Amino acid sequence: MKITRSSDWRDSLPFDVPVIAADAVPGDPTRCATCGVGSEPRDRSSLWAVKHRHPNNPAGFVRFYCSAHAPKPAPAPTQASRTRTPERRRAPARPAREEKPAALCPNCFVEVPATGVCGMCGQPVS
Ligand SMILES: [Zn+2]
Numbered sequence: 534m535k536i537t538r539s540s541d542w543r544d545s546l547p548f549d550v551p552v553i554a555a556d557a558v559p560g561d562p563t564r565c566a567t568c569g570v571g572s573e574p575r576d577r578s579s580l581w582a583v584k585h586r587h588p589n590n591p592a593g594f595v596r597f598y599c600s601a602h603a604p605k606p607a608p609a610p611t612q613a614s615r616t617r618t619p620e621r622r623r624a625p626a627r628p629a630r631e632e633k634p635a636a637l638c639p640n641c642f643v644e645v646p647a648t649g650v651c652g653m654c655g656q657p658v659s
């Protein structure tokens with residue numbers, strides 16, 4: 534059987550959302566996939582059709598479930614995103630200390646004090 538994507542009735546079904554089988558796939562009474570072949574066929578108005586994702590077929594595949602076995606619709610994503618993100622503790626801002634290399638007097642090669650004047654020879658060093 535060829536899969537014709539464009540006219541596939543499955544295209545109109547959302548994935549993983551139970552819909553009344555009689556609406557989605559009208560037809561003869563069929564069985565719940567979970568109840569199995571040993572169960573009585575049910576009227577499609579009392580069955581749920583659920584389109585599942587198929588690893589090899591982008592159109593997915595549809596299974597029928599009785600009301601007891603129909604998968605619950607996925608919870609609204611807003612609930613999951615509502616979870617509070619823990620407050621991020623900020624690392625204490627370290628003051629950016631200017632790593633100014635100590636000025637050295639070019640003559641004496643000693644550290645020049647904050648005055649900018651060499652204590653040895655008196656030469657101003659910037
Ligand atoms: Zn069932």
Ligand SMILES: [Zn+2]
Nearest residue numbers: 638641651654
């Ligand atoms: Zn000096």
